[in-house]
Amino acid sequence: MTTRALAVVSGGLSNPSSTRLLADRLTAATVEALRTRGDDATVEVVELRAHARDLADNLVTGFANQALRTAVDTVTGADGLIAVTPIFSASYSGLFKTFFDVLDKEALVGKPVLLGATAGTARHSLALEHAVRPLFSYLRAVPAPTAVFAAPEDWAGAGGVDRALADRIDRAAGELADLISGRPPSTRPVDPFADPTTSFEDLLRGT
Template identity: 65%
Template sequence: MTTRRIVVLSAGLSTPSSTRLLADRLAAAVTAALADRGERAEVQVVELREHARDLADHLVAGFPNTALAPVLESVAAADAVVAVTPIFSASYSGLFKTFVDVLDRDALTGTPVLLAATGGTARHSLALEHAMRPLFAYLRAATVPTAVFAAPEDWGATEVGTTLDGRVGRAAGELADAVAARPPATRTDLFADVPDFTSLLKG
């Protein structure tokens, strides 16, 4: 059984958050879908709020600190990414965009990505298509057809065919199919060729 590395990005700003709740539900569904296809999932959930200052440091310094570097490496080496953000002002959050801004331009090329979001009203659901999908198209990621949006009323919906669980399951299946069709990703160190400061000082 092949082990696939799945990185789940959660851009929720509170603890607990509906964004993290949706991220966990998607992670569980992807794990189950991969198991159905004879694949084992190794899931890493990244709470971006825990790296807010690290991201700001990166923007100012131009390189990641020791806390952020492993996260960027994990994303670049992932077999798939689940990206979940709250929607503010009809688009992804500033925290989520900042993380995308510091990613290596080729980190997600060809990587299967499942897009998901939470919001205070279902009217924000189109942000997945007019904001998030173009963003990941720019990064040349392979986004799956089904994106998952969760409004407050979705958490308790029970109508067959329209439930949040139904959308989560469909999207997870699409991501699992995309992952199973690809060879395992190779882990590379994005910063292996960067000299340390001692070497720079020695000239």
């Protein structure tokens, strides 16, 4: 059984949040779908609200601190990504966009991604297709065909989730598992400055 690394990016601003709730549902369904395909999975969650100041600092300095660097490495080194954002003014949140703005432009090339979004009204449901999907297409990721949107009424069914939403979650999770299965496992990117072969003192001496 191959072990796959699954990264989850949640852009929810509150705690608890419906965005994180949807992310957790999508994650559980994807882990199960991978298992039925003969793959195990490890899961690491990146809560963007914890990195709001780190991201602002990165934008103005061009450098990520250790906490943000760890989050970036989690996403770029994963075999698959689940990315869920709240929808504000008919588009992804600024915090969500900022995280993907600070990634290297090649970081998500070819990476399977499951897209999800939440909002206070179903009128925002098309934001996944006109805003979120184009973002990941621009980054040359590979979004799963089914994106999952949840409005407040979608959490009103048996077990806390509407049947139609549960079906969309299962379908999208299966599509992501199909995209991940059969691919060679990803490896974490190596930071060339993490373990320099030349000491700082030698560099100062010009040796």
